[in-house]
Amino acid sequence: MAKIIIHQENIKNPEELVDVCPFNAIEYTNEYLSINAACKMCKICVKKYPDVFEYVEEEQPQVDKSAWRGIAVYADHVEGDIHPVTFELLGKAREMAAKIGHPIYCLMMGDHISDKAEELRHYGADKIFVYDKPELKDFRIEPYTAVFEDFINKVRPSIVLVGGTTVGRSLAPRTAARFRTGLTADCTILDVQDNTDLDQIRPAFGGNIMAHIHTPNHRPQFATVRYKIFDAPERTENPSGELVIEDIPSQRLKSRIRVLEVRKKDKVQSIEDAEVIVVAGKGVKKEADLSMIRELADRLGGMMATTRPLIEAGWTDPRTQIGLSGRTVKPKLIITCGVSGSVQFVAGMNNSENIIAINTDPKATIFDIAHYAIIGDIYEVIPALLKNLPAPEGQTHKGDPS
Amino acid sequence: MNILVCIKQVPGTTEVDLDEKTGVLKRDGIDSKMNPYDLYAIETALKIRETQGGKIKVLSMGPPQAAQVIREAYMMGVDEGALLTDPKFAGADVLATAYTLSQGIRKMGDFDLLLCGKMTTDGDTAQVGPEIAEFLQIPHVSNVRKILSMDEKAITVEMDMPETVEIQEVLFPCLITVEKDIYTPRLPSFKLKLKTQTKEIPHITLQDLEDQDIYHYGLNGSPTQVLKIFPPPKKEVSEVWTGTGEELARRLAEKLKELKFIRE
Structure with missing residues (x-):
């Protein structure tokens, strides 16, 4: 486990040490310095006063990163019309996949969408997995998560990219939690290391700071990205990649949610x-x-x-x-x-x-x-x-x- | 109807700055407040209690001083509250936070409806709510902008999608995250303040939870790790203009013509 140890014997001026923490997580009471629950493990104290604060990490069982291959993109769509953020993510996936020699996968789910999924073949995915079931007609969290889970178990991708749309921001965390893995929301920069670790960069702490985030020991690595952060690649003239029609038993798509109505909103200029x-x-x-x-x-x-x-x-x-x-x-x-x-x-x-x-x-x-x-x-x-x-x-x- | 609302204390200001020389975060003042989006969740709970009866509990997670937001919830009319606090929870990312909250929720008794605000103003991720629902194995609906009806079995809500509104009927128990403006939050009442100022706020620590494996909490339970923090890259400022308002306006008009945003 990782923690910060305090060397009480090296403490000279405790007030100064208390002040170093931007989150007020360092307390000094009864001549004893301690770290409380407000600690964000930013390790600023360790950097500033290394003789007092020491960061220790014990070895943990390591995930087998080679067992997880590929960069997967979730195809967001409304009744088959693919949201452009999907193409932007496919462009980024292609860039990263070239670096690590991984395949690019795409996941699309819905009802009567198989022909619409054809469009994804113009953006460089190697395989497009399509789940076409009446139960997936409208977005409901449990069946959508069940399909995502099925896809990940079959494909075992290293990285999963989801657009930060209304659906994506609900579906990505739910699926990431199911795999007990990490998710970084609203990344503004993405890159990949040779060891397949995803560099996830996003604004942090609500302030004027960027954070560089890793998911070092969990797979898949989930990230969401908002629309218009990355550039969409040119649509290729000739389709490529393979359409894979998947099935999932209907009993796994049961839901405690019933969609009563889907109302079109007045189109406003956005x-x-x-x-x-x-x-x-x-x-x-x-x-x-x-x-x-x-x-x-x-x-x-x-x-x-x-x-x-x-x-x-x-x-x-x-x-x-x-x-x-x-x-x-x-x-x-x-x-x-x-x-x-x-x-x-x-x-x-x-x-x-x-x-x-x-x-x-x-x-x-x-x-x-x-x-x-x-x-x-x-x-x-x-x-x-x-x-x-x-x-x-x-x-x-x-x-x-x- | 038993309702539980998850709330969070956030910095009162978003003016956080990084000292480029020392790499130290500067946070001016230590003001904290309740995450503004949580006020809508509390108000939603209060509105539901008015028609359905029942009890409202709030749960927060943070350092001991985060008890302040629970006090504020009491002043708005919430019945009970508790604070998840333990140094072992420190450094939690989205997954560990959601897991800790889900464990805390199990300690708070049975509930029908769990409410969360749309997002927090310090994390901006809007991901904790859906992850809590996953850990509790209950359905969730995000971006709820209106509650249409409910009975003892289910609640019917409007989910706000970019181009459509999806009307979903969800069976209890379930979690919903509510949009800003679902209802106008009431102000804390002075009368309730007097009445609740000695009301206790129980602490829930790791040893109170069902799962006490420290590898599931705090930094150890967090798959994501912050490698480093840094100030955002600066763009090469091509031009800095100063002058009187008139001069600047004239120059700007010229520039807009040059860039072809206005016709000659």
Whole structure:
């Protein structure tokens, strides 16, 4: 087992030692230093004061990594229409599979989808496993997990990639837990080591920090990735790869859930599809001032989006939120107005083609990733900019979908 | 109707920074609060109790000071609470956290409905709820935006999907994670605060749990390990502009023309 041992005899100034922990997990009581349950095992204390804190790890039985081969991608779809995040993941899988010489697998489940699965043959999967059963018509967690489990037991992939969609974020953790293995949600960078360990990088602790995560002794290694984080590969003209039709006994697809109805929602324009986005951040002082941001978005033929504080204040529709807890976007142009640039926000827009940031604070972290860092007050720049832009063409409103 | 709500204490601020020289996390202030998404889960439980009767319990996991969020739940009207706390739980990832909570839930007695918030604001993963349901071998529904009806056997909910709304009827016992805005959370009541300020918050430690294998908890029970933490890569800032609002606006308009986002 791994733990941090404290060498009490080497303690010189306990207050300093208590302060080193960002999670307040080090306590000093009755002249005794101890670590409490708040410890995140970040090992900062070990790095800073190696004579006092020692990290010890005992040998554990090792998983046989060679018994797990292949990179599997879950094909997310709505009634057979494959979600584009699936292609993005297949592209990443291909990149990684080339490094370690593993095959690429794809898993698709649903009802009457076998012909739709053909499309996956244009994106480089070696084998596409299809489970086509009436019980899988609508998403219900138990039958979907049962199929995923069956697939993993048959194929034994080393890595499983799932899109961070509504279904993916419910299905991936449930399946990972069934295999008692690790899952890293919302990875923004993925790579693979020669020993097949998956490098999973994501923003962590809700703050301005990235964490590099490994699953060193468990297989398969699960990761979810949001839509628009990776690039989709070109669709190949000629299909390749093999379609494998699988079956699973119906009694294994029993469920305590009954789907009574599936209602189509009104189609709203989504910020993920916008080519131009203007973002309102905390620098917008009151709700009424959103109109100037919205007008700028309208004049540029784009959409307005927002950050978490504004959603929490209830000013805008949650569907317009950019960031890890909102949507990921990759527009041609994004203008952030009074946005400070937390990691969780940046993770949702960092791949945009042109990033223009307006903020009064020259130290704002948004400027670390902006192509054009405009140090100025949005209350001065935007009204003046609106005057400098050509008059609006017609009055089509393309603002937020509220 | 017995309802159990899982809640978490999160940092009051998301302004965490990394000192690039020392590699040390800087956390300004030590303010903590209840994960805002959990307030919706508690409110959902309170609303259900109003019509169905029964009891609401809350369970949290964390250091002893996390008891504060249970106190807050008492002030909102929750009947009972407990805190899973033990240094052996430290360093838990999603799997170990969900497993520890599932073990704690078994200690809390029988329940019909388990409620979780949609996600936490410090982890942002939204994965613990589904994993708890797996460990308890009960069905779960995520992203519930509305409760349509319920009786003693089942609950009918609206699950929010990107393009559709799926109406699911789920048999008890089950777990649901609720969306923000399912109901408006009530504020803690002063009257309840006075009434509950001495109400105890029992601790549940490893030795109270059914499974006491330390390899299932904390860092040892966590398949994922943080190799390192680092500040996000900086992009080469191509240009930094300063000047008056007027000057900046003019320059920006020129740039937008140059990039062909506005016509000449």
